Amino acid sequence: MPWYLYLACKQLFPSGRFPFFTAISVLGVTLGVAVLIIVTSVMGGFGYEIRRMIVETEGEVDVKATGYLSDPQDVLAQISATPGVAAATPYVKGVVGVQANGRPAYPIFRGVDVGTIERVANLGRFTNPRSAIANLDDDSVVLSSQLATSLGVHVGDKIEIYSPLLIEKLKNDEVFLPREFRVVGELYIGHQQLDSSTIYGTLRAAQELYGLGRSVHGIYVRVKPDVDEHAVVAQLNATLPRATTQAYSWMESWADFLWVLNLEKSINFFLLLFIVIIAAFSVMSSLLISVVRKTREIGLLGALGARPRDVALCFCAQAFIIGLTGTAIGVGMGFGVLAIRNDLVHGIARLMQRQETLRQFYQFSDLPSHTLTSDLVMTVVAAIVISTLAGLIPAWRAARLKPVEALRSE
């Protein structure tokens, strides 16, 4: 080990001790790194949950009709024959009016093909009972959990659904009565928006509500494992008639939302990076004090034959070791807090009796977490580089000291 590295370690951790100056410097970096990891992981978790929710309810690709597809079977056959496609299912989607127990709501009605939807979406995972979607008939629906709660209905109750066609009929002085549906299950996805305003029914029921005949609004597509959905989208757009259909990947469909999510994550990362920068100033001031306290030792090193460059490296190495140690502990602390995040959040919410508020204002009842390798690498590299840079000024000052003057200093 070069002498400057050896001395840097010994000065930071003499005889295995953890001196106050070292502890404070390391703690600053630790907190910065831990907070960065927690925040980027939680933000990444939101992104991951969005992906899971979209893919598991709609598939990876959405072939949207320009208006509607009057002959979906041909398009379905074309899509199914496309390389990389695992399954496809038609859908009808639109806003309806619902009334039950005198309470109104305006959720999205999703009409799905009961025979094929489970090949594309894993809805059974989110429903109670699990077979609710598979057992749907044209007179039954599955309500999202919060919608059921707000309407005050339970499985077995009946609700009335008003179609948008009602407005058209009213214009022509016609009467269009609402349709009565039986609630056969509840849906809980874990996303506030979907859990509060979604109804699943059969494709035919949705077609009747919208007066579509046999037409559909689009086709959800499930891509085979390890196949790039963007390649499938490109292939579909190349083969399907552009006048009537357009394929979008889930990322394109939700591009604006994902962009905002990513922007929030970037801004948070940038702002929280200031904790590391402030910690770096703490490292710098500690090392500057060290240069002053150890002026005569620095002079001695010169007298022993140390080159100014090596003296500078000794202080840079100290800053690097502080950054490395702080980052290592910070990574551990960050993942430790992430491991108990839900207990913490629920504990605080319980303590303040705000569990429902939490559920109401946040998209997820549990705090999601997903650490991207790129985020972790960026955090670790940024923390170590910034900490090491903090050692440059002390290193420069130490290297400038002339041995004879340093030895003479009081």
Added chain:
Amino acid sequence: MSEVVLAARGLRKSYQSGDLEIEVLRGVDIALGAGESVSIRGESGSGKSTLLNLLAGLDAPDGGTLSWGGEPAQANRRATFLGIVFQSFYLIPEIDALANVLMAARMVKAPGAAERARAKDLIARVGLAERATHLPAQLSGGERQRVAVARALMNSPKLLLADEPTGNLDEHTGDAVVELLLGLCRETQTALVLVTHNAAYAAKTGRQLFLRDGVLNGTNPVDVSSR
């Protein structure tokens, strides 16, 4: 005539004090052969430490030439060519006595088994074998200075420069340190320049020089003019 280890000719050094230029050294000549010892005495402020710093290459002279072992003195040869013992010991407080001795070897290369063995041997020779793992703060002044002597000899230097090594020690301990210095230098054929106020210690060296008015006076057996 023995191999010339140190040769300085016409060394001059002055300091600026306000508008006043103080000429501390006015052409110092000195030469030293292998295994020789020389003492330099002088009044406080006469420039003894300044001269020693010039001889060690820690400071640059305003004029004159300096050579170590017949070659121009250069900072990158300092670690291997000479050892320095200071009045204030200057041990590194975070590492133990043995590690302080080994620090001199680290300046040259990462120490191996041979260097560790030599450091242990030197610690034993200065009488601190039992205290090798003690930190400087756990050692007395005399013990610290003995560690500093062992450190100065670690790289088997040709020249040892000692700047008032007994200045911070009591008389008894000072005697022991000077005896140790002289004995080890004799044993290892290391040339010694001892800067001291103490006439008794100076008398123990081969030659006694006196720095007065910026000039060294005394016998100088090696003819520098022929180098």
